[in-house]
Amino acid sequence: AQSVTQLGSHVSVSEGALVLLRCNYSSSVPPYLFWYVQYPNQGLQLLLKYTSAATLVKGINGFEAEFKKSETSFHLTKPSAHMSDAAEYFCAVTPVGGADGLTFGKGTHLIIQP
Amino acid sequence: DAGVTQSPTHLIKTRGQQVTLRCSPKSGHDTVSWYQQALGQGPQFIFQYYEEEERQRGNFPDRFSGHQFPNYSSELNVNALLLGDSALYLCASSFTGLGNTEAFFGQGTRLTVV
Numbered sequence: 738a739q740s741v742t743q744l745g746s747h748v749s750v751s752e753g754a755l756v757l758l759r760c761n762y763s764s765s766v767p768p769y770l771f772w773y774v775q776y777p778n779q780g781l782q783l784l785l786k787y788t789s790a791a792t793l794v795k796g797i798n799g800f801e802a803e804f805k806k807s808e809t810s811f812h813l814t815k816p817s818a819h820m821s822d823a824a825e826y827f828c829a830v831t832p833v834g835g836a837d838g839l840t841f842g843k844g845t846h847l848i849i850q851p
Numbered sequence: 852d853a854g855v856t857q858s859p860t861h862l863i864k865t866r867g868q869q870v871t872l873r874c875s876p877k878s879g880h881d882t883v884s885w886y887q888q889a890l891g892q893g894p895q896f897i898f899q900y901y902e903e904e905e906r907q908r909g910n911f912p913d914r915f916s917g918h919q920f921p922n923y924s925s926e927l928n929v930n931a932l933l934l935g936d937s938a939l940y941l942c943a944s945s946f947t948g949l950g951n952t953e954a955f956f957g958q959g960t961r962l963t964v965v
Contacts, residue, residue, distance in 0.1 A: 741893075769952060780855075780941055780956040781894070788952050827893050837907055838884055838896030839943075839954070 739764045739830050743842035751850045756815040758845050760802075760828030763809065770811040771829040771839065772802055781827065787811060789833065798822070823849045853878075855944050855957035863963045864932050872927040872960045876944030882906075883925040884954070885917060888939040900925050901947055929962075937964045 744759040762768060769788050773781040785796025792804040802813045811828060825846050829839040856875045864870050876883050882901045886894035896909035900919035919925045923944075929936055939961050945954040 773956075778958075778961075780958045781943075782956070783954070786952060829893075838899055838909060839886075839894070840896065841886075841893035843893045844891075 739768060739832065739840050741828050741830050741840055741842035743826075743828050743845050745845055746843065747846045747848060749848040749850060750818045752820055753817050756800075756813070756818045756822065756847065758813040758826050758828075758847065760811045760813065760842060761809055762811065762828075762830045764830065764832075766833065767804075767806055768830045768832055770802075770804060771831075772796065772800070772811075772813050773827045773829060773841075775825045775827065775844075777824075784813070784826075818847075818849050820849050820851065823847055855880075855942055855955050857940075857942050857957040857960050859960060860958065861961045861963075863965060866932055866934060866964055868932050869928065869930045870932060870962060872929075872940050872942075872962070874925045874927070874942030874944070874957060876923050876925070876942075877955050880944035880946050880955070881923050882945045882947045883919060883923065884943045884945070885925070885927045886941040886943065887911070888941055888959070890938070894941055897927070932964045934964050937962060 740763045742761045771786045772784040785794045787804045795801045827844045828842045858873045884899040885897040888894040898908040903919045914930045916928045939959045941959045942957045943954045
């Protein structure tokens, strides 16, 4: 069975600072990996995805993530935080082929300090 | 394109009652997945429908059932509601040829069981 661990239920950074949200997965083979963002009382919006192509993935709103097989990680980064980045972020995994349901982590709440 | 639409947006039900939630997928999508998101948690996969049949199911009891119609829209039914069923229910649609690599989520239905 696959699983996802997001380290840190809350992360606080200053506006303009580097954002780093951590995600580690457990899977017998490298899966497809995703990062989603959720604003209050909203659904999920896809930020970026890894589907066995380039290991460095660029997404929307200046976010990027790097797939590291040796570390079973898929950390999300953004060079400079903006107030509008404050939201809940979820890492998710699905087997290669992507026909199965997504398995989500518990989420990380990103707080941006002015 | 209206994207994925869910109805109703909010619902209050009494313990023991039955509820039906509805989802219209994004234009061109033929697969619908349902997720339950409890407060402060990541979404959990309930089941997925394709070609009007349940293709995959997560770890949810039989009280949770679904249906997909010929126009690809879907319903989620929950019988004998428990207080613990209170959650945000998310619908995601995708095109089976792309799997979850292009899943789009609706805004969700907030179910409160009292």
